[in-house]
Amino acid sequence: MFDSEELLGVAETSSSAEQTQFTRLFLENQRRVYYFIASIVPHWVDAEEIFQQTSLTLWERWEQFDGDRDFAHWAFGIAVNHVRNHVRKKQHHQIAVQEQLLTHLAAYHAEQQSLFDDLHENLRGCLDKLPANQRHILSCFYDEEASPMQIARAEGKTSNAIYKLLKKIRQTLYECLTKNVAEWRLS
Amino acid sequence: MPDEERRRMETLVNYRKSQNQIPLEWRDLVDRFCSGTILEEESRFLAEGMSNDPDVRDYVNRYLAMHAGLQWEFRRGGGAIDPVFRRPEISRNKSLGKLSDRFPATRRQNGLWGVMILALVILGIVVWFPAKPISPTDPHSTELAKTEGTPPFPVESPSATSFGQGHSAEMPVVKESFTIVTSPTEEKQGRHVVGKLSLSGTDVIVERNGEPQFANSGMELLAFDKLRVPQGEKASVKLANSASVELGPRSVLAFRHEGRPELLEGYAEIDATEHPRQMAWSLRTEMADAEIQTGRFSVGASSGQTCIRVAEGSVSVVRRLDGAMANIRHGFCSLISPNEDLRPVPSRYGQALLVLSEEDKPNWATFNRLIGERLIDDHLWKSALSVKVRTYDQLTADDLQGCAVVIISVFHWGTNAEDAIAQAGIPDAAIPVLCLEPAAFPVIGMTGPTLGIDYQFNDSSALMDISSPRHPLAAGFHGRGLNLFHVADKRTLGWARPTNDATRIANFEGEPEQCVLFGYEEGAQMFERKAPARRVGLFVHPQGVTASSPALKLIDAAIQWCLVGQTQSI
Numbered sequence A: 001m002f003d004s005e006e007l008l009g010v011a012e013t014s015s016s017a018e019q020t021q022f023t024r025l026f027l028e029n030q031r032r033v034y035y036f037i038a039s040i041v042p043h044w045v046d047a048e049e050i051f052q053q054t055s056l057t058l059w060e061r062w063e064q065f066d067g068d069r070d071f072a073h074w075a076f077g078i079a080v081n082h083v084r085n086h087v088r089k090k091q092h093h094q095i096a097v098q099e100q101l102l103t104h105l106a107a108y109h110a111e112q113q114s115l116f117d118d119l120h121e122n123l124r125g126c127l128d129k130l131p132a133n134q135r136h137i138l139s140c141f142y143d144e145e146a147s148p149m150q151i152a153r154a155e156g157k158t159s160n161a162i163y164k165l166l167k168k169i170r171q172t173l174y175e176c177l178t179k180n181v182a183e184w185r186l187s
Numbered sequence B: 001m002p003d004e005e006r007r008r009m010e011t012l013v014n015y016r017k018s019q020n021q022i023p024l025e026w027r028d029l030v031d032r033f034c035s036g037t038i039l040e041e042e043s044r045f046l047a048e049g050m051s052n053d054p055d056v057r058d059y060v061n062r063y064l065a066m067h068a069g070l071q072w073e074f075r076r077g078g079g080a081i082d083p084v085f086r087r088p089e090i091s092r093n094k095s096l097g098k099l100s101d102r103f104p105a106t107r108r109q110n111g112l113w114g115v116m117i118l119a120l121v122i123l124g125i126v127v128w129f130p131a132k133p134i135s136p137t138d139p140h141s142t143e144l145a146k147t148e149g150t151p152p153f154p155v156e157s158p159s160a161t162s163f164g165q166g167h168s169a170e171m172p173v174v175k176e177s178f179t180i181v182t183s184p185t186e187e188k189q190g191r192h193v194v195g196k197l198s199l200s201g202t203d204v205i206v207e208r209n210g211e212p213q214f215a216n217s218g219m220e221l222l223a224f225d226k227l228r229v230p231q232g233e234k235a236s237v238k239l240a241n242s243a244s245v246e247l248g249p250r251s252v253l254a255f256r257h258e259g260r261p262e263l264l265e266g267y268a269e270i271d272a273t274e275h276p277r278q279m280a281w282s283l284r285t286e287m288a289d290a291e292i293q294t295g296r297f298s299v300g301a302s303s304g305q306t307c308i309r310v311a312e313g314s315v316s317v318v319r320r321l322d323g324a325m326a327n328i329r330h331g332f333c334s335l336i337s338p339n340e341d342l343r344p345v346p347s348r349y350g351q352a353l354l355v356l357s358e359e360d361k362p363n364w365a366t367f368n369r370l371i372g373e374r375l376i377d378d379h380l381w382k383s384a385l386s387v388k389v390r391t392y393d394q395l396t397a398d399d400l401q402g403c404a405v406v407i408i409s410v411f412h413w414g415t416n417a418e419d420a421i422a423q424a425g426i427p428d429a430a431i432p433v434l435c436l437e438p439a440a441f442p443v444i445g446m447t448g449p450t451l452g453i454d455y456q457f458n459d460s461s462a463l464m465d466i467s468s469p470r471h472p473l474a475a476g477f478h479g480r481g482l483n484l485f486h487v488a489d490k491r492t493l494g495w496a497r498p499t500n501d502a503t504r505i506a507n508f509e510g511e512p513e514q515c516v517l518f519g520y521e522e523g524a525q526m527f528e529r530k531a532p533a534r535r536v537g538l539f540v541h542p543q544g545v546t547a548s549s550p551a552l553k554l555i556d557a558a559i560q561w562c563l564v565g566q567t568q569s570i
Helices: A004-013 A017-040 A044-060 A071-090 A095-111 A113-129 A132-143 A148-155 A159-180 A182-186 B003-018 B024-035 B040-052 B054-075 B102-128 B139-149 B364-382 B417-423 B438-444 B550-564
Strands: B191-199 B205-208 B211-214 B220-222 B226-229 B235-239 B244-247 B251-255 B261-271 B281-285 B288-292 B296-302 B305-312 B314-319 B325-329 B332-336 B351-356 B386-391 B403-408 B433-435 B455-457 B464-466 B494-496 B503-508 B515-520 B535-538
Touching (some): A017 A071, A017 A095, A017 A113, A017 B054, A044 A071, A044 B054, A071 A095, A095 A113, A095 B040, A095 B054, A113 B054, A132 A148, A132 A159, A148 A159, B024 B040, B024 B054, B040 B054, B226 B235, B261 B364, B281 B296, B288 B296, B305 B325, B314 B332, B325 B332, B351 B364, B364 B386, B364 B550, B403 B550, B433 B438, B433 B550, B438 B455, B438 B494, B515 B550, B535 B550
Parallel strands (some): B261 B281, B351 B386, B403 B433, B433 B535
Antiparallel strands (some): B191 B235, B226 B251, B235 B244, B251 B261, B281 B288, B288 B314, B296 B305, B305 B332, B314 B325, B455 B494, B494 B515, B503 B515, B515 B535
């Protein structure tokens, strides 16, 4: 896929103001769309693929977009269909949760956009507060896509310990976000 | 989940609710959803909780959003469309910084503190709430125990493994594993120098101690460094053991302990011809461990798949998933993935020449085409093929040198692309050709020259019938009325009427004379000429290609069929 600069380059050299508009809205909202997809599909490879399909569909159907509507709303609607197809095709153990998430998450994300923007803004700060070894484990799991088993081998620990450590780290991050994201704190 | 276990969990949940807490069990479950270890019954239980309790739903939504945020931060570099290669915001003037050994020391110390704190926490939990099961009856514990019992990843001892299906094993006996020998002058604060870098571009990044920095030609690489090559660039590493590694675009190479290289993603061409014969040299990917004593080979690595093509010598491969082994000799390649037969198959070695249109008029169709062509390009690199990209106006006969296959993508009418193809000598080249452009067929001799009779663009059905499902070009597809190309505009598909010597694989639904996919063997009679090497016609516009589309599988099968052509002596 293109990176942002290339995509903007395509838009800027284009004679069509509509395409530039698409590119602007897409770049503004792509993170929200990705958050939505990755919330339902936890494995990043699947999430990436659905995100790519969604991006292409958005591009293909841009002519159908009603300019009075919210772009993120529209994008979530398209993403829901791609996620639903994926969930039904794969039939993972998570399917019950995924079906439940599908029923309400698009509306939730659309209504709570500022909440997720706050989350994003605070996440890096919370990550910085983690000890180096915990950041390392997170990096192995999320960045290098190592399984807990692989991390366990590399770290000389059991995979059970890595699962527990990952849970602990995520819950620490969650606590940190709860303290920092105003809307979470209020609720 | 047994009824008793379910009742126990419900009791605990109600207890925690009465204490005004988000129940610990749901926290566990949502975390396990993130890790992908949740069981089906637990998933239903969590779904019920979300359905019945808005607090739980909010908690799950936020927790999952945080998980998504972590993926975004780590995998997507915090904001680019491109998942891996967003240029980090770092200064070119940033010094490499003093290397420190804080990495192992800090981790050790933190590890000790972590163990102590964890022990105290566990003790506290056990004392405070002894009813919390930390026993094999806990579904979580059981699942983890199951995972421990059947490790899906590396089998350490090759002796405990079986050879690849039906492959007669001729594993070279590795007498001595390769280890980089360090001297005091080569050591820098506890890390070994593993090689020296030379670059063709300026945006290659080295991550050292987790800090990204732009690399320079001549820079020394150390153990634990990670090298990222962005789109459009290449890098070359001369390793301390005399082997060299050429990295393609969008590649990530990490050096592990003792300097062992691991190709995390992308393409690497390894030249170990100057490597001492008595020592084995190894490269790791997500799926495979490859060892060579002396020779040359290329590797393409992506998630869940590694492809290895051998030009010289032989490479022994162990699939990390199950320890299955294969020996790949020169002129062969092997695909290592969880469900594939890793038996080597004959394959040409060399570059793939991808011929594209100029990017003159950006519009939506162009955007889609460029994405499709980028996917094909990526796919070729990950199939262990070095890719040379040329536009029709750049194409010359010299571009065919060293090519194993030519892929001709679509072009606009009236751009003289046909002349460029002819002048470059592609029609007579003894190199396999995969052609995606209907209008190029007459030039190459794959059909006659008359539009509407010999070839045409489709304006009715986009559905296909597979007429030769057992042929490798069919990529395993079979049946009638298949929607293989998800394109909104049917006119981006076309058909041709090849000669009787062609193998016809797919045609438009109910139209056996309108071939969408066909192939000529080397020497087969085409239109007014014999095929100098294999030729494949596949009428699919790159606009219809996405990462998961059947079109990409068909293109992949066509390329593999082209490469199987003539092989070196076996």
